Amino acid sequence: MYKFLSHMADAKFQAFGQTLEETFAHAAFAVASLMWDWKKIAKNIEIPVEIEGIDLEQLLVNFLEEILYLLDTRHFLLGSIDKISLEKGPEGWKIQALFTGDENVSGYEIFGDVKAITYNEMIVKNEIPFMVQVVVDV
């Protein structure tokens, strides 16, 4: 799944999975866990997302930024990722996923803020055992 590591000012985590797709999904849950309890979010809304990146690092940043964008613009709280696929094309990498979750209505506690996803100390290990490491600006 994911675990948080000590970081003075910001939040740093590692996410793991059987595949790179699963690892990316777990990274998304780690980001959500800084702001709300994603396991408690009802699955009332589905949002398909399609993200591109020139390399895996940028793909990961763009993918995780999507959570912040959807929170700010649609007040969407990510609860789970039902489908996720990753492919490499001639121009770079692409991810397609189905985010499910709920609108930020009263009853959900939002306890933290994530300002941005950074490249600081980022690791994307695209081989077994799959792992990504991310520092987010909070």
Add this chain to the structure above:
Amino acid sequence: MELKKINSNTWEIPKQANMRVPAIIYASEKLLKGVRGDKTLFQAKNVACLPGIQRKAYVMPDAHQGYGFPIGGVAAFDLHEGVISPGGVGYDINCGVRLLKTDFTEQDIRTQKKLLLSEIFKEVPAGVGKGGTTRLSRKALEEVCIKGAEWAVEKGYGEKDDLSRTEENGRMREADPSYLSPRAFERGVPQLGTLGAGNHFLEIQKVSEIFDSDVANVFGIHSLNQIMVMIHCGSRGLGHQVASDYIRLMENKFGTKGLPDRELIYAPIRSELGNRYYKSMSAAVNFAFANRQMIAHWTRCVFQKVMGSSDGMDQVYDVCHNVAKFERHTIEGKVKEVCIHRKGATRSFGPGRNEIPEIYRSVGQPVLIPGSMGTSSYILVGTSMAEERSFGSTAHGAGRVMSRHEAKRRFRGEKIKEELEQKGIELHCTSWRGVAEEASQAYKDVDEVVRISHEEGLGRLVAKVVPVGVMKG
């Protein structure tokens, strides 16, 4: 890393390897210990390697590890050979502080304190993923990005006088919102006039110590126990999106090879992309000015309603502490225009600079340094010495010493509220866990930070304020 000791509070990383200039760190032995514990010094070294960097890379007393630049990093770049870097400004563009004075004393508001705070809490939207009460059209938001605080004053939020008491008069004239992505607008629309969360706050404070009464008087601070209002927030999702967008655009254009840290991506200042970033960043700066202008206005309205008057609630000043801008500085004996990056650093101009309001020009600009939640904050005055020693910059706050995760594990928000109440401080918040993250024990000693600023002449002490009511997003 080996440091050369210049004096008891000044340290140098001598020029070595790819460094184009040395790096200077202002810190006491105690603060230096913290700085050595993370990547601050390595990040300062990386900054000193950037093309066109002038004189020295500077690190402020509250510095800690950032991304690309350290937080508390100051660097100036030549306009022809130099660069501009989103990582040198930070994600929260124009995160800053605004201070209002009042003519009330602690005694005057004692019985109304709770009500004041709960009314402010009602008026000023706060928290994560929450929209404001002001939902603008895209066209109106463009105007906000062009005019900044001026837009807000035109719409009836506050007074003309507030503008001259704001850095850049509340408006960076180079702003061009046509370079912002649709996403930046989408994120900005629901968030104008909101405080946000994290370390952002609004405090009702009282003056607890005056170090320099002459300068304090000029700033409108006249007596102990005088009530002040401090607002700390930034450009919200709009600014974050601008930073992320331009990091991505610069990567796509220039690639990431050879960078010691991917967050140090930059564009030549005079390049098309450098210019677009600067104009977009300026738009985000203006959004943040308008944001604080609106929040200040609502705070005055609450005082008017609860206390029966908001007379004398003049703005002392409004400072940015995450910004890049063009300024004139003396370098090797010649006055030269450079592109200054201040990331987690406050401008600290001394007397005579024409960038600062006329009313303060004889003493220097007010420098506002917020402490952590529930602790003291400080008002300093800029100095001419800072222009020589740090391109007119000083610290911006306390700086963390404990991770948020650790703070959340160790402290409980409810308990913190109780402890603050025992000290006579009211607390209103959107989340207990959020409060635990901001526990004052998780921060550096702000007293030590401002002492170094004062002793090194980067910004001199004028007054100390302590909270009586805290609203945390």
